[in-house]
Amino acid sequence: MLPFSLHRRAFLSALVAASCLPGVAAEAAAPFPRRIACFDYALAELLLLLGVEPIAVMSAADWPVWTGEPPLPPSVADLGASQEPNLERLVALKPDLILSTDYTAMAEAAAARIAPVERLTIYGAGTDPLPRAREVLLTLGRRLGLEDRAAAALAAFDAELAGLSQRLPANPPPLLMVAFMDTRHARVFGRASLFGNAIEALGLANAYPGEVNPWGFATVGVEALAPYGDALLLSVDPAPADTWPTLERSPIWTELPFVREGRVRRIDPVLTFGAVSAAARCARLVTGALAGEAA
Structure with a gap:
C-alpha cells in the first residue's frame, strides 16, 4: 500500500495535468460573462x-x-x-x-x-x-x-405571434409601414426589414415591393407613396414635431388615396433596427391597428 504522501502527490499531478487540457483550463479561467x-x-x-x-x-x-x-x-x-x-x-x-x-x-x-x-x-x-x-x-x-x-x-x-394572427380581421388590407424623416420624406419598410418580417409572420401583405437598403428601408418622397393608395398606412412614431400639422396642409399628402379614405394610423415607437422583442411589439401594434380598423 502506497504511503498517503504518494497518493496525494499523484492526485495533485493528475489535477495539474487535467487543468492543462483544452477546455478545462478555459472553463476554470473564463466563467460566463455577466458584466x-x-x-x-x-x-x-x-x-x-x-x-x-x-x-x-x-x-x-x-x-x-x-x-x-x-x-x-x-x-x-x-x-x-x-x-x-x-x-x-x-x-x-x-x-x-x-x-x-x-x-x-x-x-x-x-x-x-x-x-x-x-x-x-x-x-x-x-x-x-x-x-x-x-x-x-x-x-x-x-x-x-x-x-x-x-x-x-x-x-x-412564436406562440405570441400565432395568437395575434388569430385576432386579425378577415381580408386585411396590405400594409404600408413608414417612419417620417421630415415633412417631405419617409422611410418605407420593405419585406426584408424587421417590420416586413414581423407582418409577414402574421400572414399580412407588405404593400411596398421596391428595393431597400441593408437596413430594410428606402427613403422616398411623400409623392412616391401614391402608387400604394389601396394600403393601410401605418406611421411609426416618433416623427419630427411639425410633421403631422404640415402634412395636413399639404395638397400632395391630402390627395393620396389612403389619406382621403382615412386609412392612416400612427403607432407607438418600435425599435426600427431591433430584434425579437421589437418584432413582437411591432406585431402587437399592427394587430391592434387592424383590429381598430375592422371595428
Missing part, C-alpha cells in the same frame, strides 16, 4: 430578453424615445454616441465582454484593450433581420450559458 457592455440597441434588447442587464449601452438616454419597450433599467450606463464610445467610462465599468456589430466596428480596436469584444451583426448580414436575430439570440444564449432561456424566449415569441 456586458453593448454598442448596439438590438443586442442590448436580446440581453434583456435573456434576463441579463447590460452594464452600459450606447446612447442609453435615447432608448425610450426609439424603443417603447422593453424599458432599459436606470442603472445602465450611457456610453455616448453610437460610434464613439466613452472609453473612460467603459474602463471604469470593468466589463468582461463588449458586444459590437459591423456598424460599430471602428470602435472595436480601442474597446478590445478594455475587454474582449464579440461582433454579432443582425442588419446587413446577408439575411432577413428577424431570422438573423433569432440566430444571434441562440448564439448569446450559448455564450452566456443561458441556452434554455433563449429557446424559451423564441417559443414564447
Whole structure:
C-alpha cells in the first residue's frame, strides 16, 4: 500500500495535468460573462430578453424615445454616441465582454484593450433581420450559458405571434409601414426589414415591393407613396414635431388615396433596427391597428 504522501502527490499531478487540457483550463479561467457592455440597441434588447442587464449601452438616454419597450433599467450606463464610445467610462465599468456589430466596428480596436469584444451583426448580414436575430439570440444564449432561456424566449415569441394572427380581421388590407424623416420624406419598410418580417409572420401583405437598403428601408418622397393608395398606412412614431400639422396642409399628402379614405394610423415607437422583442411589439401594434380598423 502506497504511503498517503504518494497518493496525494499523484492526485495533485493528475489535477495539474487535467487543468492543462483544452477546455478545462478555459472553463476554470473564463466563467460566463455577466458584466456586458453593448454598442448596439438590438443586442442590448436580446440581453434583456435573456434576463441579463447590460452594464452600459450606447446612447442609453435615447432608448425610450426609439424603443417603447422593453424599458432599459436606470442603472445602465450611457456610453455616448453610437460610434464613439466613452472609453473612460467603459474602463471604469470593468466589463468582461463588449458586444459590437459591423456598424460599430471602428470602435472595436480601442474597446478590445478594455475587454474582449464579440461582433454579432443582425442588419446587413446577408439575411432577413428577424431570422438573423433569432440566430444571434441562440448564439448569446450559448455564450452566456443561458441556452434554455433563449429557446424559451423564441417559443414564447412564436406562440405570441400565432395568437395575434388569430385576432386579425378577415381580408386585411396590405400594409404600408413608414417612419417620417421630415415633412417631405419617409422611410418605407420593405419585406426584408424587421417590420416586413414581423407582418409577414402574421400572414399580412407588405404593400411596398421596391428595393431597400441593408437596413430594410428606402427613403422616398411623400409623392412616391401614391402608387400604394389601396394600403393601410401605418406611421411609426416618433416623427419630427411639425410633421403631422404640415402634412395636413399639404395638397400632395391630402390627395393620396389612403389619406382621403382615412386609412392612416400612427403607432407607438418600435425599435426600427431591433430584434425579437421589437418584432413582437411591432406585431402587437399592427394587430391592434387592424383590429381598430375592422371595428
